[in-house]
Amino acid sequence: MRLLILGTGAMANTHATAFGGIDGVRLAGCVDIDRTRAEAFAARHGIDLVFDTLTDALSSGGFDAIANVTPDALHFRTSMEAMAAGLHVFCEKPLAVTHGDARHMTEAAAQAGLINGVNLTYRNVAALQRAREIIGQGEIGEVRHFEASYLQSWLTQPAWGDWATEEKWLWRLSSKHGSTGVLGDVGVHIFDFATYAIGSDIRTITAHLKTFPKAPGDRIGEYDLDANDSMLMTAELGSGASGVIHASRFATGHLNDLHLQVFGTHGGLEITNRGDLGSIRICSGAERETATWRDLPLSPVVTNYQRFAEAVRTGRPMKPDFATATRLQAVIDAAFEAHRVIPRTEIAS
Ligand SMILES: NC(=O)c1ccc[n+]([C@@H]2O[C@H](COP(=O)([O-])OP(=O)(O)OC[C@H]3O[C@@H](n4cnc5c(N)ncnc54)[C@H](O)[C@@H]3O)[C@@H](O)[C@H]2O)c1
Incomplete structure (x- = not known):
């Protein structure tokens, strides 16, 4: 080729x-x-x-x-x-x-x-592929609940460069430059991480998006800093499992961390992207009574x-192909719509 x-x-x-x-x-x-x-x-x-x-x-x-x-x-x-x-x-x-x-x-x-x-990218993480196998084989029973997060902190520290002066960060903050904020930047990864592991696509959501003040007038040069920095979502999958998914660029203390917990009728599973292969641990069978978690061994997988x-x-x-990514793109569009239409409820003083 x-x-x-x-x-x-x-x-x-x-x-x-x-x-x-x-x-x-x-x-x-x-x-x-x-x-x-x-x-x-x-x-x-x-x-x-x-x-x-x-x-x-x-x-x-x-x-x-x-x-x-x-x-x-x-x-x-x-x-x-x-x-x-x-x-x-x-x-x-x-x-x-x-x-x-x-x-x-x-x-x-x-x-x-x-x-x-x-x-x-995270299809290349061995822990994700192993989680899909375990869940697909029914080892944790029927999935009822999950919690998924993608945490970055490049807006609070300079490990990857200066976001306020470097073009490669500024276009990510500006919708007029084609950014859909944290949703398109890392949200698609965590949507895929959760739904690929569980083996069921997202069917309905609620969403809350937040853009924080970062510069005077919310602008740096030609970049309007209007793209969302954090997103909070609840999701129900086609299988009926429901969960929370969130992502942020303000997650101080995390450089680039994906974390997924999946809870089934017979066991729980937890995976991260940390290390070369990621990490995976399970709590199943009699371990459920003592909430004991066991790390599982991993081997490298084929990359994209x-x-x-x-x-x-x-x-x-x-796989993953354009059709896979198009389903994820539908979640991004739905998140903007959900954020726009779902009313916020004020807490009484
Ligand atoms: N899969 C992942 O884990 C992952 C990680 C980082 C970035 N990305 C994605 O990769 C893409 C690039 O991100 P990046 O961080 O490398 O950005 P970047 O800004 O560092 O690089 C983009 C490059 O494209 C060039 N470019 C702009 N317009 C062009 C054009 N018309 N023709 C040719 N080149 C053009 C720019 O000059 C720049 O060199 C983005 O879509 C980003 O979301 C994916």
Whole structure:
């Protein structure tokens, strides 16, 4: 597979390292509107061809697939352009800015018969795959209740850089730049983490979104800081299980932590993304009477990057695909709607 990497910012380095380590994949070219960044990226990853626009790259020919690692607002237009040129697409999350656009992308990929994948990164975490197996085999009984969180703190400390001056953080805070806030940035990951583990999609929700003051006039340069920073949700799944899901960029003390607890009629399960494989523990059988939890061993799992390369090689579809991401996108649209229509109840003084 001759792979074109579109966008050469922070996350593109993870793509280049992962795809570059897969037999049969050649990092054939890269594109960025920032030429200096693209040239440094090409030198770092041994890429020969550098382009200023996707259109130039496509008209040069010579590519089988793209890894779309542009900011969220660009995913729709650029993936559609690449698919129109016959390229398979591995797109970053969220697939689009709206559910409607995500649906168009899914339909276009199906009509063209192209491999399509979405980088729901935490599918690569062994603990998540193990949790899905355990729950699917009925080991904790019927799932009744769950609690899921995605906690980051890049708005309260500088471990990943200065959010107030760096473009890669500022576009995430501005809806006019295509951000759907914490919902699209990390919400999709935790929606997938919970629903993939439990094996049932979200059917109904309530949601509360919050944008906190961060700069004078809620603006820095061209960026209006209006995207949500925290979201709180209750969700009922198709299976009837219900739970709470929340995410924040203000979770001081957490850099990048996903946490899921699932409670079934015969046992409980808890997973995190921490460590190379994540962690998983279970409380089942007689352990329920003493609330004793047992850590389970884990082995590495196939990654999304490997699944995409294999899908292109064999012509067989992969998961998670555009259809998977489109279902998650529907949850984002529903969260905005739920936040808008559900009245708040004042507490009596
Ligand atoms: N799956 C994950 O775990 C994960 C983690 C981080 C980021 N992401 C996603 O990856 C994407 C990129 O995020 P990032 O952190 O690398 O952002 P970034 O801002 O660091 O990089 C984006 C790059 O795209 C370039 N770009 C902008 N418009 C372009 C265009 N028209 N053509 C070509 N290049 C263009 C920018 O110049 C920049 O270099 C986002 O969609 C983000 O949500 C996913």
